[in-house]
Amino acid sequence: MSATLQEAVIFTKDQCATGLRAAVNILDKWQATTEQACRILRISRSTHARAKLRNPDWSVSLDADQMQRVSLILNIHAALRLIFDNPENTYGFAAMPNNNEFFNGRSPLEVMAQGDMISLYESFRRIDSLRGAQW
Template sequence: MHPTYAYPKSRFEPTVLVDLNAKAERERLSKSALKGFFRLVAAWNLRDDDARELLGGLSSSAYYEWKKNPERVLEVDRITRISYLLGIYKALHILYGDKLADEWVSLPNTNQIFGGRTPLAHMLGGGLLAMQTTRQLLDARRGGL
């Protein structure tokens, strides 16, 4: 008879994934996501054009309407973008003091991912995948991965 092996039970609760395809989940998260995004825009001192591009190319009129009234349901792409950006913001504030954390995205970076450009330029040029890569880099630096 062979012994039976099993993975040890984790002391951590399993992570419940949010289904962003479910409209009810997006309704629940959208307003706070937008409020957090606009606070991040202010903290990072972003130009409106750059903020609109980080949202996936939002028009000026829609951007100002969203800023004035965040009561709306975001699409999966936009809520995912905001999630990455807020994760980047949080990781930066864990890794660095507030001043450097808020300036980091606008400083030239010699990491090969950025190639001397600013992380902001990298994310503006590379969109969602560049945001994901930047988030993964920072999570790895803080020991989150």
């Protein structure tokens, strides 16, 4: 095997379920609709509903793209927690209209809910840049 080949990261069904539950919980706190959450995470409505049930025995398989989306939501949330001291801004920012050139008056949630990875990643980059060197 070549040393340049990268091994694919394999997540267990339990790891996928834990990450998805966390991302769905954050999106709920951001006031995302079910449709927005499903587009952002690229999951079905039924998977979204099962992720909200809090069944400890539930597990799910997610592909690399879906896990990347979960990761971006968790990282946006972490950045917002560093930027803001109060929960109203931490959880309300994603739904607020934003006049930053990239968002162009739309909320970050609206942009992320377009469903493509570029919109989600670029929203993360813009929000993450607000924290400056706080990491």
